[in-house]
Amino acid sequence: MRDAEILVVGLGGMGSAALYHLARRGVAALGIEQFQIGHALGSSHGFSRIYRNFYDDALYVELAEAALPLWQELEALSAQKLLHLTGLLYFARPGNDNIEERMGVMQALKRPYERLTAQEVTARFPALQLPARSVACLTPQAGFLDAGRCVLAQLKQAERFGATIHDQVRVDSVDLSRDAPVVETSAGQYRCERLIISPGPWASEILEELALPLRVTRQQKFYFRPKQSAPYQPGELPVYGDSDTKFYGFPDYGPGLKVADDGLGAEYAPSEVDRTLDMCKRDELQAWLESIMPAGGFSYVEGSTCMYTVTPDRDFLMGPHPRNPNVIVGAGFSGHGFKFSTLVGKILADLAADGTTDYPVERFRLDRFEKAQA
Template identity: 40%
Template structure:
């Protein structure tokens, strides 16, 4: 039986970052994934993921601050372009006047976003449409990450530092083995002092005995070639966008390098499992996203250039689960990243490597303890 200092199961966003961290710290590490590099069966595929310096979730500020340090470091070490800051416009509402006053005060205290009235929005980003009672904000320190490039870069660097990577290898289970862990796969068994599980929507298959309240949901993204590229391409200054409107909560990016304007709905994922997800996309789903663009971003929704499905793994409060196993401290895991985790993944990898090596981390991860579910 081959022996390692640590084994990482699942090599998507969190797992690739964890393996990279372990290897660069001199640990003999093995990464295992059931799929080939660049697969579309999880939550980390596609061309872009949003990132912004502001944050609305209490306790996440140290994570995003660290992410804005780590992504440029990864770019420098790998020689690849990953982080691109193109700004972000958010449209929200309609809101009551008292909310508008409180919201403006919050923005002034936060200091990262600016409120745009209709005239300012039209001058700077003339493609967007505001309706009565709506608000618009702009954040300069926002943009997109290249997820597939980031994952490949971390894995290449991990291998350069001595890590092993096994792909197309299904993990059938694991068990405590003295102070270490035995991991059983379709190709054999391995032993390690530490195990880190970062299996994304497949987490329940390996952590099911913990009873974590994880719900996988199906998400649809569609890319439209813009009818007005002068308004809706990043090369012409178009920003990312968030739409919090009566039709739902939507996110997206302008057309980048000819990929088309990307839009997805964040708040109505179809409950599923990683093994039973419906991959077909209905025309009604495409039309719904097109209609949202037509109302708030006219000229963005020309011919469809691509569409895809991916998965969120949700927790009830949309906060993550990052911790050591309550009964097997040689095991750590990260799960339930609720559709917002990629921007933090470089930091989550650092934290999980800390837990595996030191048993603790300098980051306050008490907000990510699964004990909160029992308390509730």
């Protein structure tokens, strides 16, 4: 039996951030992870996740901006670059409402953005040749986070501030019937005063009794190397997204230019996700990349599988367990959570340590679907 003031279950993007923020507050915190630290079996591995404040929803604009100083603080503490502010270029064919809605939100909130034509995009970023008559929007408060490094940096800082990490320990069940939760694991029983559960795609398993309406989908990302790297480097090229196809990509970083499809893939149980790469999807993404960067001369490098954990409204699940206020849950980040993860960790830490947070989290209540079903 082991004891901690606050126990964190699941050390991906969200759990590593929670452990880091708890430790910084001086809380005696312990984090448990089922796999080896640095694993690539959840949702937070790899070289890049988009950071952006370009949302069609003011709440997410506000939260993305609140996360920015926390990322910068983590960079300073860990003395490494984690966030590359390259800007985001989002584009669409004429008549696409979504890009107009997002620009409307930027305008209403007085956030900087530029509307560009395809010709103006090429003048600014010579590698990019968008379809003629495209509408494009460039937002400066955007870029990408080195996801794998962010997770490791948070865990390292958490340990530095006194947290304990037990990896390769699987939580099998949580007894919520007592005020102080008891956790049964592959390495025995853990007791704590309060518990944070941040299990990513495994949320429906560990929180089975809540019958959360979560879908776990298989998402794949592929890397392509250009013939010449210089025009595709961060700074020369922004992060880019196509509102019509939902395909998006990054500058040349890590093994190459990462390209992926934000459309939802097939549903799986998280431990049974098919990790065989879909080469038809690869070809589709390569064709798209070549269509917008025709001089790239791209060759395929590698691909990998990741999972989205999607709620019906694509809003997060973040708050106290409906039946035990000493258990705080962060889950269902619906394919767009990483940019917020250091802030999510701070919020989970606030809720676990203080029972409250200054951030606007009411919309993320866990019982909102119970209410909808009632």
